[in-house]
Each structure stands twice: as structure tokens, then as C-alpha cells.
Amino acid sequence: MVRNRRFDMRANKVVDIRTRVKIGRIFCAISSIVLVSVMAVSLKGQSPDGLMGFSVEAADQQRNFERIMATVPDAERMHEYHYVMTRRPHHAGTEQNYEYALYIKDQLEEFGYKTEMFKYDILIPWAGENRISLTFPETKEIVVTEPPIKEDPDTFIEGGLPPMAAYVTPGDVSGNLVYVNYGRIQDYRLLDEMGVSLEGKIVLTRYGGSPGQMRGMKVREAAKRGAVGAIIYSDPEDDGYVRGDVYPNGTWRPWEGVQRGSYLDVPIYPGDPLTPFEPSIPGVERIPMDQAETIQKIPAHPISYGEALKLLQHIGGPVVPREWQGGLPLAYHIGPGPAEVSMHIELDYQTRPVWNVFGTIEGSVEPDRVVLAGGHRDSWVLGARDPISGAVSLLETARGIAEAVEQGFRPRRSIQFSSWGGEDFFLLGSTEYGEQFADELKKNMVVYINRESYTAGAWGTSGNHSLEKFVIETSLDAPHPSGTSLYKAWTEEQKGKALHIGALGSGSDYTVFLDHLGVPSLGPGYGSGNGVYHSLYDTLVWFQKFGDPGYKYGLAQADMVGRLMMRLANAEVLPFESTGTADAIGGYLDELAELDTEGELRESLSNISSANARFRSAAVHTNLATDALLECGQDELGTRTSVLDELNGLIMQVDRDFLDERGLPRRPWYRNQLYAPGYYTGYAAKTLPGVREAMEEQQWNIAKEQAIGVVQALVRATKTVDMAGDIARTNGCE
Numbered sequence: 001m002v003r004n005r006r007f008d009m010r011a012n013k014v015v016d017i018r019t020r021v022k023i024g025r026i027f028c029a030i031s032s033i034v035l036v037s038v039m040a041v042s043l044k045g046q047s048p049d050g051l052m053g054f055s056v057e058a059a060d061q062q063r064n065f066e067r068i069m070a071t072v073p074d075a076e077r078m079h080e081y082h083y084v085m086t087r088r089p090h091h092a093g094t095e096q097n098y099e100y101a102l103y104i105k106d107q108l109e110e111f112g113y114k115t116e117m118f119k120y121d122i123l124i125p126w127a128g129e130n131r132i133s134l135t136f137p138e139t140k141e142i143v144v145t146e147p148p149i150k151e152d153p154d155t156f157i158e159g160g161l162p163p164m165a166a167y168v169t170p171g172d173v174s175g176n177l178v179y180v181n182y183g184r185i186q187d188y189r190l191l192d193e194m195g196v197s198l199e200g201k202i203v204l205t206r207y208g209g210s211p212g213q214m215r216g217m218k219v220r221e222a223a224k225r226g227a228v229g230a231i232i233y234s235d236p237e238d239d240g241y242v243r244g245d246v247y248p249n250g251t252w253r254p255w256e257g258v259q260r261g262s263y264l265d266v267p268i269y270p271g272d273p274l275t276p277f278e279p280s281i282p283g284v285e286r287i288p289m290d291q292a293e294t295i296q297k298i299p300a301h302p303i304s305y306g307e308a309l310k311l312l313q314h315i316g317g318p319v320v321p322r323e324w325q326g327g328l329p330l331a332y333h334i335g336p337g338p339a340e341v342s343m344h345i346e347l348d349y350q351t352r353p354v355w356n357v358f359g360t361i362e363g364s365v366e367p368d369r370v371v372l373a374g375g376h377r378d379s380w381v382l383g384a385r386d387p388i389s390g391a392v393s394l395l396e397t398a399r400g401i402a403e404a405v406e407q408g409f410r411p412r413r414s415i416q417f418s419s420w421g422g423e424d425f426f427l428l429g430s431t432e433y434g435e436q437f438a439d440e441l442k443k444n445m446v447v448y449i450n451r452e453s454y455t456a457g458a459w460g461t462s463g464n465h466s467l468e469k470f471v472i473e474t475s476l477d478a479p480h481p482s483g484t485s486l487y488k489a490w491t492e493e494q495k496g497k498a499l500h501i502g503a504l505g506s507g508s509d510y511t512v513f514l515d516h517l518g519v520p521s522l523g524p525g526y527g528s529g530n531g532v533y534h535s536l537y538d539t540l541v542w543f544q545k546f547g548d549p550g551y552k553y554g555l556a557q558a559d560m561v562g563r564l565m566m567r568l569a570n571a572e573v574l575p576f577e578s579t580g581t582a583d584a585i586g587g588y589l590d591e592l593a594e595l596d597t598e599g600e601l602r603e604s605l606s607n608i609s610s611a612n613a614r615f616r617s618a619a620v621h622t623n624l625a626t627d628a629l630l631e632c633g634q635d636e637l638g639t640r641t642s643v644l645d646e647l648n649g650l651i652m653q654v655d656r657d658f659l660d661e662r663g664l665p666r667r668p669w670y671r672n673q674l675y676a677p678g679y680y681t682g683y684a685a686k687t688l689p690g691v692r693e694a695m696e697e698q699q700w701n702i703a704k705e706q707a708i709g710v711v712q713a714l715v716r717a718t719k720t721v722d723m724a725g726d727i728a729r730t731n732g733c734e
């Protein structure tokens with residue numbers, strides 16, 4: 001019998017399926033796994049014979065269909081879509097955004113997809129008259145717009161949103177300036193320690209900061225400390241000439257560039273601020289705007305670093321700590337004052353339409369189960385990179401899969417593509433959709449793959465760790481623009497270290513699926529730093545010069561995403577491995593142990609660790625059982641539809657077992673006990689978030705309570721994994 005071989009990511013080798021190599025982790029001690037044999041096969045860029053979740057015969061057919069898909073993506077087609085969808089600004093709520101929705105719908109129909117559109121009516125602010133003035137020690141208007149540049153004719157296209165901070169409270173405020181660095185919780189806490197009061201002040205804060213800091217949190221924490229307004233700018237150290245040449249000579253942000261953005265309090269809940277937990281459809285009750293927790297309580301506005309310099313010049317007080325110094329040519333000071341500014345911020349809040357588009361190819365065996373890949377369509381101005389680059393690459397994936405279907409590919413499960421509206425205002429279209437169809441999606445969505453903006457650059461994937469091995473295995477067959485396999489290039493980028501996927505926090509449309517509904521999600525793609533994010537300069541001219549000239553990376557990405565989708569849709573047994581989840585949890589527990597300096601959580605962490613060890617052990621045995629089942633071969637498995645149906649249902653359930661309907665402390669909308677955006681970061685993930693965040697705040701009782709929830713989740717998941725293993729064993733062929 002031909003034995004399935006699998007890719008072992010830690011050994012970076014293909015190994016016999018009977019081999020499981022355990023990497024030691026303090027909290028993850030498994031002694032029961034016997035190393036049977038190691039049959040390591042050197043990769044040398046070759047793919048293994050087997051595919052996770054496929055019988056040997058089915059794997060061969062699958063690869064043939066993938067080869068057909070792979071012949072389709074075409075740079076000229078990408079350019080055509082890209083050109084069409086970057087001729088007019090198309091922010092959420094505009095007619096043009098609707099026109100592009102129809103355009104994508106037409107394309108999908110032409111490829112052979114059955115299409116649908118869904119509309120939501122959502123509270124969206126557009127910019128009104130905004131002014132910022134320096135009023136002391138001299139009077140100066142601060143420029144709050146971006147000029148077009150003659151080297152890029154697209155920047156002369158009118159009608160885009162000017163720089164603005166969405167979902168803040170408009171108004172007139174004035175006060176002394178205080179420089180607060182990145183406006184992270186640790187920055188504010190340092191100011192608290194230094195005795196710098198923000199009461200009645202206006203903060204000047206820079207974008208970015210590590211860990212990934214969503215802009216809204218900068219304003220929320222300033223307001224909590226009594227600040228009356230916030231001005232946010234992109235510092236050249238993070239996003240400007242310190243990084244390299246600025247646009248149009250290079251990719252970095254020019255002196256006049258401004259980052260627009262949503263300031264919605266996303267860690268509380270994303271989507272329409274007036275309809276938490278509910279879809280924004282007719283008949284659903286809206287809460288009054290002043291009760292919407294996710295709208296920031298003070299006015300805010302973004303500016304360029306060129307303008308920020310005019311403000312920093314007049315901030316006195318102590319010199320900043322070394323890490324707070326940015327890249328502008330002066331020593332930064334904290335203040336407060338003597339610089340005094342006034343802000344006049346108008347926002348036109350209206351209920352505006354947001355459209356999602358879907359295209360579906362129905363599955364042949366488990367049609368209710370859906371593998372969905374989506375990305376957003378709305379932008380701030382022209383959005384050639386964010387998000388249209390992603391949309392054009394994804395359209396070519398859709399066309400490639402349609403061609404495989406044309407030539408006989410009949411995926412077991414349904415394949416679906418979506419184009420979301422209103423992501424930039426913060427995940428509006430996807431969140432409302434997820435809330436509307438929560439029950440159905442919880443039951444039936446196999447995986448959500450998020451694919452928006454990309455550029456040439458390094459490969460990265462974040463997502464559920466049950467999919468880690470699957471993603472790495474798939475990269476063996478996917479091409480990289482350099483001519484090698486994606487796997488090889490990815491390994492080189494990692495300097496030979498074992499490949500891993502990261503954890504998803506928030507910042508794009510996977511949030512509702514992963515964090516609210518427990519649907520396993522992936523965010524795979526190419527990317528690199530750039531200076532046009534959310535600006536007038538994110539144009540097709542920029543993209544073709546600095547984004548991805550010739551669409552080489554867009555083509556490679558279309559291929560990889562196509563393979564991921566085709567395998568997830570067609571595997572006889574879904575290629576999830578809970579050992580990946582258990583190993584990730586083991587690593588998180590190590591991190592939590594380091595936070596537990598007083599030993600307060602020792603017992604709780606040890607309980608999680610024991611539960612995790614049982615979970616891992618169950619997963620190892622179930623993996624062996626499902627592999628044995630696959631050895632029945634394609635014909636035999638073809639007669640066992642109901643067995644596979646039940647087995648796959650259980651496999652899908654495991655990640656969902658980590659959902660706690662009560663939600664996280666402070667934010668019940670977030671229910672995933674493994675992954676969440678940090679309460680203070682907004683973008684960057686917190687893993688085991690309930691326990692970790694309580695520990696970080698030294699709220700030991702809450703942390704202990706949350707740890708009990710994690711243990712219960714692990715017990716549920718272990719039971720599910722065991723049930724899957726039983727089904728596989730009783731129906732195996734050996």
C-alpha cells in the first residue's frame with residue numbers, strides 16, 4: 001500500500017505519517033507518543049506524493065485540477081480590472097462603490113459563478129469642514145488636506161474623501177498640546193507616572209507602534225485621561241524619509257501625505273456602531289448615537305509630518321524619552337504647551353448603503369459547507385493597493401477555479417468569493433453579514449480566507465493553528481515569483497527557521513468570522529511596507545511603479561489562494577490538525593508563565609496545560625485514525641459519504657469549541673478564547689485573550705475565571721476530537 005506522506009513543519013521534512021515528532025514545551029509534556037520510524041525524504045523543492053486530507057488517487061486528480069487553475073491567472077487581466085476599479089474614488093456609501101460591486105458581480109457571472117448581493121444601511125461619517133490652527137505662540141493654519149502631484153496624474157482625480165478621522169465626535173476644542181508618542185497604553189501609563197495630566201489638553205500622537213496599534217485606541221485612552229482632542233500624524237521614522245525615498249521618487253510617505261482612517265473602538269465590537277450583535281437591515285432597532293460605545297468621545301484629525309513639525313517646534317517641557325524621539329529634525333518635547341491649538345471638526349454622519357457581492361460554485365457532496373475567500377472593495381480615495389490590488393488577484397483566483405470546474409473539477413463543498421463593502425470604516429459589510437447569518441455560518445462555513453491589499457514582498461500567513469500544517473504543505477506546490485516554490489522562498493525568508501503561521505488579531509474582514517462566530521480563518525499574502533496607506537497617493541501609478549510591477553506577486557498569490565481553496569473544498573477529510581492548535585497553546589502558556597511573576601496563576605495555568613496535553617494526545621490519535629481511513633482509497637471512500645460528512649462536521653467543530661458565548665471580559669461580542677485583538681492594541685492579537693489580558697492588568701480573579709473557561713473549551717474540543725477519531729477508526733479499512 002502506498003503510504004501517505006506528510007509534511008512535518010518542525011522537521012522541515014516530509015515524514016511518514018506514522019511519525020510524530022514532539023517538540024518539548026514546558027506545558028505540553030506528552031510522553032505517550034512513540035517514535036515509530038522516521039522516513040525523512042529530502043524536499044529539494046519536490047512535493048510529497050500525498051496531500052493532507054486526500055486519498056492517494058484523489059490527491060493525483062486534485063493536483064491535475066490545480067494545474068489547470070494555475071494556468072489561468074494573467075497579468076493583463078489583472079491590469080484591466082485594476083484600471084477599471086481605480087478610475088473614481090469609491091469609499092463606502094458612494095454610487096461608485098455600488099458600480100464597482102456590479103462590475104465584480106458581472107465578472108464572477110461571466111466566469112460561471114452564481115451571484116448574490118446583500119445591502120446594509122449603516123451609520124457612516126464623511127468629512128465636513130475641518131480646520132486645525134496653531135493659536136500660540138504664533139498663529140498658523142495647519143494644512144489638513146493633501147495636494148495632487150504632477151508626476152502622478154491619478155492624484156488629480158477628484159471626489160475622494162479628504163483626510164479625516166471617522167467615528168469620532170465632531171466639535172470645536174482648543175488646548176495645550178502634549179506629545180504622547182504612539183499613544184499606546186504603555187505610553188499613557190508613562191505619562192501618568194511622570195505626572196503629566198491630559199485634562200483639557202490636545203494630544204499629538206504618531207501612527208503605528210508595536211505591537212500593532214489601531215488608531216482608535218490612541219484616542220480612546222487620551223479621552224479617558226481628560227484630553228479634549230487628538231491630532232495624529234505619520235512620523236518619518238515609521239512612515240517617511242527615514243525609511244527611504246518618498247513618493248514619487250520612492251515608495252515612502254511624502255511630507256504632505258496623510259493617513260485617513262477609522263477610529264471606531266473595534267476591540268469593543270466592529271461594524272455599524274448603532275447595531276451591535278445585529279445586522280443593519282430594515283426592522284432592526286438602532287441604538288441612539290450617543291449610546292454607541294464604539295464612537296470615540298472627542299474630536300480627532302490626522303495630519304502629515306510636514307505639518308506636525310510646525311506643532312512640535314512649539315512644544316516645550318521635558319525632552320522625550322529616547323524611544324519617543326521620532327524622525328523629524330528637532331528634539332521632541334512632551335509639553336504640555338506652550339503650543340496651543342484649536343480644532344474645528346465636522347463630520348457628516350448619515351445612514352449610507354453598504355453592498356456585499358458573492359459568487360458561488362456549489363459543492364457536489366457537502367454543498368451546504370462553504371469555503372469563502374473575500375476582500376473589501378471600498379477605499380478612502382482611489383485605493384489601488386488598499387484594497388483593489390487584493391480584489392484583482394482574487395478575481396483571477398476565481399477565474400482559475402472556474403476554469404478547473406469547466407474542465408471537470410467537482411469540489412465536494414461549495415466555493416465562494418465575496419467582495420465586502422465598508423471595510424475601511426471598519427469591517428462594516430463583513431460584520432453585518434456575519435451577524436445576519438450567524439447561525440448558518442457557525443454551522444457551515446469551513447474556512448474564511450481574507451485576501452485584500454497586497455504588494456510585492458515577503459510571504460506571510462496568519463490564522464488558526466489547526467491549519468498551520470495545511471498552509472505550509474500547500475506552499476510546496478505553489479509558485480513564488482523568484483521561480484522556486486513558495487515553500488522554498490518562504491523558508492529562505494525565515495532564514496531556515498521552522499515555518500509558522502501567526503495569530504490573527506483584527507484589522508480586516510475576518511474579524512466577525514473568527515472572533516465572533518469561531519469560524520477558522522486565514523490571512524495569507526504578500527506584503528511590504530509602503531507610504532501610501534490610506535492616502536491620495538495610493539494610485540495605479542504608484543502600484544505599477546512600487547506596488548507590484550508586472551503583477552508577479554499578484555499572480556503567485558492568486559495561485560496559492562486557489563490551491564488553498566480547492567483543497568479545503570475538495571479534501572475527503574478536512575485537512576485540519578488540532579496538534580497545531582495544541583502546540584500553539586503550549587507556546588502561549590509559556591508566555592503566560594512569564595507574566596505570572598507572583599505565581600498567582602500557577603495552578604490555573606497548570607490546569608490548562610494538563611487539559612491541553614489531553615487535547616493534544618487525542619488529536620495525535622485522531623490524526624492517525626483519519627490517515628488510516630484515507631488509506632481506504634478513493635473508490636472505497638466514495639461509498640462512505642455519510643461517514644465523511646459526519647467526520648468533517650466534527651473536524652469543523654473543534655475550532656468552534658473554543659467559542660464562549662459569554663464573550664470576553666469588557667467585550668462580550670468577542671467570543672473566541674484563543675484569539676482576539678488586544679483591548680489596548682486593536683490590531684495586534686492577544687492569544688488566550690481572556691486570561692492574558694487579565695494577567696497583564698494583574699486582575700488575578702478574572703484571570704482564574706477565564707482560565708476555567710479555557711479548560712472547559714479544551715475539554716469540549718477533546719471530546720469532539722475523540723468522537724472524530726472514533727468515527728475514523730470504526731470506519732477504517734485496516
Ligand SMILES: [Zn+2]
Nearest residue numbers: 386387452453
Ligand atoms: Zn484594506
